[in-house]
Structures are given as C-alpha cells and as structure tokens.
Amino acid sequence: MDQDVVKIIDENVNQIEGLIQQKVEIWQEHVVFSPLWWMGVGLSIIPWIIWYVYHKKDSTDRLLYSGYAVMIMALILDVLGDQLALWHYRYNVLPILPTYLPWDLTLMPVAIMFLLQIKPNVNPLIKAVLFALITSYLAEPFFVWLEVYQPVHWHYTYSVPFQIIIYLIAHYVSKRNDFSEIH
Known part of the structure; x- marks a missing residue:
C-alpha cells in the first residue's frame, strides 16, 4: 500500500474528527x-403520536413499510446533499x-403515510405532485425562514422531482403484498 496515500487519508480523517468535535462543542x-x-x-415526537392515534389501524404494517422506505431515502439524500455542500442545517x-432528523425520520414519513391512507383511490401522481409542491415551496422556505435549513447550492424547485419520486416509491411499497410466512 502506498504510504503517502495512507498518510493523506489519515490526515484528512484527523481534520474531520477535529471539525466534528468543534461542531459538538458549538452544539453544546x-x-x-x-x-x-x-x-x-x-417535531421528532409529536407527529408520530398524532399518527399513532389517527392512522388506519388495519393498515399499520403497510404504512410503516412505506414510512421506513421514506426514512431511508430521505436520510440518504439528506446526507448526500449536506456532504456535497448543497445545503446544511x-x-x-x-x-x-x-x-435534520425531524424532517427525515418524522415529518416526511408521517406526512406521506397520512397521504397514503387519505383518499387511497386518488391517482398517486396527483398526490405525489401535491406533496412535492407543499414540501418544496412551503416547508423548505419555512425552515429557511426559521434559519434551521440553509440551501447553499440548491433551489426549492430542485426538490420537486425528488419529492415526487419518494412519494411514488412509498406508494409502490404500500401496495406490496408479496410476503411469505417465515417458517
């Protein structure tokens, strides 16, 4: 292994660790x-309580599968956006x-799970576009106004197709019923 490469990587890791420690101190x-x-x-807790009370109990598993899929997609995309300096929190x-865990692990999945159960026969593309427009042009600017979210190289419009795709994947997951029993 090239020791120069190892040295460069280790120096980079040390710098990152120092910045993370500084971030923790600022946070504290x-x-x-x-x-x-x-x-x-x-925002991390209350929407889940509301969902628990008001969701369709006979659809709990189906909705949670979709919610987990949304969480995974949101977390991956959010980490990528942050690491590529497109935005920060x-x-x-x-x-x-x-x-921003409240967004990725609560607000997006809970909102989508409610949308999935409300008027389930409405065209999912209509719901996806509605969801995307509300999150991109109302929720994102609201969090910018609060100074929680700071887009750097990102515009609200860029979020629309991602939000549509996330909703449509969640809708697809919610319709799956190809599960076999575990023996």
Whole structure:
C-alpha cells in the first residue's frame, strides 16, 4: 500500500474528527435546549403520536413499510446533499448527524403515510405532485425562514422531482403484498 496515500487519508480523517468535535462543542454551547432545538425535538415526537392515534389501524404494517422506505431515502439524500455542500442545517437535534432528523425520520414519513391512507383511490401522481409542491415551496422556505435549513447550492424547485419520486416509491411499497410466512 502506498504510504503517502495512507498518510493523506489519515490526515484528512484527523481534520474531520477535529471539525466534528468543534461542531459538538458549538452544539453544546449554543444549540441544545434552545427554542429551535426544542422545536426539533417536538417535531421528532409529536407527529408520530398524532399518527399513532389517527392512522388506519388495519393498515399499520403497510404504512410503516412505506414510512421506513421514506426514512431511508430521505436520510440518504439528506446526507448526500449536506456532504456535497448543497445545503446544511443549524439547530440539529443531534450534533454529529448531518441531517435534520425531524424532517427525515418524522415529518416526511408521517406526512406521506397520512397521504397514503387519505383518499387511497386518488391517482398517486396527483398526490405525489401535491406533496412535492407543499414540501418544496412551503416547508423548505419555512425552515429557511426559521434559519434551521440553509440551501447553499440548491433551489426549492430542485426538490420537486425528488419529492415526487419518494412519494411514488412509498406508494409502490404500500401496495406490496408479496410476503411469505417465515417458517
């Protein structure tokens, strides 16, 4: 193995570790227990409680499969966007994750799960477009206004096709019934 490459990689890792430690210190001193941090904690918990009370109980598994799929897609895309410097977040609930967990693990999946169960016979493309327009042109600007989300090299319109695809995949997952019993 080329020792110069190993040295460069190790130096880079050390720099990253130092920046993560600095980020944790900033979070501890300025973010945790701030009003926007508490909002993030509330947005991480309250929508799930509302979903638990109001979801169609006979569709719990189907909705959760879709919700988990949404979480995975949202987390992957959010990490990629952050790492590629397309956007970043302030007031994270947890300091070492480069995503806004309330959005990825609660708001998106819960909103989509509710949309899946409301008027299930409506064309999924219509629902997907509606979801994409609301999240891209209302939710994202709202979080920018709160100064939680900062698009750097990103425009709200770029989010629309991603949101449509995420919704359509969740819809597809919700319609699967090809499960065999575990023996």
